[in-house]
Amino acid sequence: MRFERRRVTAILGAFRPEVVGIACLHILDVPATLELAQQIKAFDKAIFVAVGGHAASAYPTALDHNVALDAICIGEGENVMASLCDAIEKRKPLDDVPSLLLPDGNDGLRASSANEWLNLPDVKPPDRSTVARYQKHYCCLNYMPVWTLETARGCPHRCKFCSVWQFYRRTYRCHAAANVRQDFEAAGQHVFVIDDLFWADKEQSRDLAHALLASPERKRWILVQSRPDLVSESADLLELWRPLAKNFDIFFGFESPTGSGLNSLHKESDISKTVGAIKLARKLGFGVTGNFIIDPDFSEDDFAALWQFLDEHQLYRVGFTILTPLPGTYYFEQTVARLKVLDWNQYDLHHLLWTPRLPVQRFFELYSQTWQRTVLNTAGRKKWWRWLKDVEPRHLPRLARILMRTKRMMDPSAYLAETRICDGAPEPQATEAAQPDVVAQDRK
Ligand code: B12
Numbered sequence: 001m002r003f004e005r006r007r008v009t010a011i012l013g014a015f016r017p018e019v020v021g022i023a024c025l026h027i028l029d030v031p032a033t034l035e036l037a038q039q040i041k042a043f044d045k046a047i048f049v050a051v052g053g054h055a056a057s058a059y060p061t062a063l064d065h066n067v068a069l070d071a072i073c074i075g076e077g078e079n080v081m082a083s084l085c086d087a088i089e090k091r092k093p094l095d096d097v098p099s100l101l102l103p104d105g106n107d108g109l110r111a112s113s114a115n116e117w118l119n120l121p122d123v124k125p126p127d128r129s130t131v132a133r134y135q136k137h138y139c140c141l142n143y144m145p146v147w148t149l150e151t152a153r154g155c156p157h158r159c160k161f162c163s164v165w166q167f168y169r170r171t172y173r174c175h176a177a178a179n180v181r182q183d184f185e186a187a188g189q190h191v192f193v194i195d196d197l198f199w200a201d202k203e204q205s206r207d208l209a210h211a212l213l214a215s216p217e218r219k220r221w222i223l224v225q226s227r228p229d230l231v232s233e234s235a236d237l238l239e240l241w242r243p244l245a246k247n248f249d250i251f252f253g254f255e256s257p258t259g260s261g262l263n264s265l266h267k268e269s270d271i272s273k274t275v276g277a278i279k280l281a282r283k284l285g286f287g288v289t290g291n292f293i294i295d296p297d298f299s300e301d302d303f304a305a306l307w308q309f310l311d312e313h314q315l316y317r318v319g320f321t322i323l324t325p326l327p328g329t330y331y332f333e334q335t336v337a338r339l340k341v342l343d344w345n346q347y348d349l350h351h352l353l354w355t356p357r358l359p360v361q362r363f364f365e366l367y368s369q370t371w372q373r374t375v376l377n378t379a380g381r382k383k384w385w386r387w388l389k390d391v392e393p394r395h396l397p398r399l400a401r402i403l404m405r406t407k408r409m410m411d412p413s414a415y416l417a418e419t420r421i422c423d424g425a426p427e428p429q430a431t432e433a434a435q436p437d438v439v440a441q442d443r444k
């Protein structure tokens with residue numbers, strides 16, 4: 001629906017579905033999800049509306065009590081959606097469909113039977129033809145269009161701000177190499193591998209690289225996401241994977257330029273690993289990109305330390321997100337009393353949800369100046385005319401539009417205009433309860 005020009009009612013009228021599934025990936029998507037569900041019910045209340053996806057699963061509370069929803073699906077959807085359609089078609093009880101939250105008739109929800117983790121090697125590659133008509137809209141700055149591809153699911157770490165490990169309960173599973181190869185060949189020239197922790201299973205990653213190298217398919221650009229400590233210890237895998245694309249970028253979860261910053265985010269790594277990973281990746285011909293987290297508790301000195309680190313390691317293709325307790329995480333539960341904003345539109349990691357240590361205006365001045373140090377500043381590090389040679393002439397208008405939009409990230413007044421916290425209001429104390437030790441139970 002992000003790219004569809006037709007209204008949802010036109011699609012429903014043409015297709016006449018009995019069931020509609022909505023993917024609610026980000027908590028940001030909640031308002032649009034609910035609006036869409038209501039439009040579907042208004043069109044025909046007999047249509048069964050099911051919502052699933054990462055955010056819906058992590059925090060179903062954001063969706064419950066909504067009469068337009070017939071079911072919320074928790075976790076992986078491949079088997080759930082199939083069983084749900086089957087049950088609806090055969091008029092079977094929905095309580096036998098795994099992993100659903102169903103209205104209990106008393107304004108609450110009841111859970112259906114439990115779901116097992118999927119055996120990923122049994123999961124077939126996605127049918128890309130169903131979304132091919134929207135493909136041209138997907139892009140990642142100068143790479144357009146972009147195809148997403150999955151080789152593994154989950155992460156065994158437990159960074160404080162992240163909802164991935166909680167969703168997958170710290171499991172890590174890989175797809176069958178033959179299936180990934182088939183999907184890799186079906187994807188286009190620019191591939192964003194959406195795995196959260198690439199190269200985590202050394203043996204399976206080696207097998208997969210060999211399977212892909214045996215294919216004649218090579219890409220113009222591949223982007224993978226990983227942790228600095230893992231990359232710093234995976235030189236052999238990096239070398240093996242490098243020939244698969246002309247340009248190969250690694251998106252690192254850098255998070256902080258200091259050891260104390262990494263500790264406060266429960267990153268369980270150290271700065272020497274970050275520096276080692278940057279050096280290794282560059283030595284082996286990978287592009288280095290990634291993200292740092294800006295804590296609302298940052299002082300002027302914290303911003304200065306970050307800028308120094310960026311300059312020292314020439315990190316200009318990076319992003320900066322404001323520390324955000326994502327609903328469904330332990331961190332959210334620990335900080336909810338302190339949160340001054342529960343409007344999900346503000347949970348895009350670019351808004352303040354509680355009063356920062358610095359005055360709000362100063363915080364956003366420094367945050368904007370941090371963004372100005374990146375290649376997105378067409379008046380700074382990478383002049384606009386240097387961007388031109390990165391895209392085909394037919395894509396120039398689109399790139400210009402994207403770069404224009406990023407200007408807002410470098411303008412303090414754009415942030416201030418959207419800030420909902422009120423400076424000076426009494427600050428409820430956060431209850432920094434310990435993160436439960438879920439190691440033993442979640443590894444099961
Ligand atoms: C790809 C991705 C993106 C892409 C999205 C492209 C797209 N629209 O397809 C891009 C790069 C644009 C993106 C942007 C952002 N992202 Co993002 N993204 C991801 C990532 C890495 C993978 C998602 C994915 O495709 N997974 C693979 C599919 C197969 O899994 P899935 O989506 O979970 O779907 C399965 C089930 O959930 C279920 N299911 C899904 N839908 C439905 C529907 C029904 C009916 C049923 C039955 C089942 C079902 O079945 C599927 C198969 O098992 C996730 C991390 C993650 N592991 O989820 C982060 C993640 C979702 N993103 C996150 C964030 C924070 C963001 C940004 C805010 C970051 C930022 N500041 O820029 C932006 C927000 C963008 C926006 N404005 O909407 C957070 C979300 C946290 C939250 N709870 O809100 C995540 C979890 C990362 C993290 N480390 O915490 N993201």
Ligand code: SF4
Nearest residue numbers: 155157158159162196
């Ligand atoms: S390593 Fe990455 S995916 Fe894993 S918990 Fe940390 S931020 Fe999330």
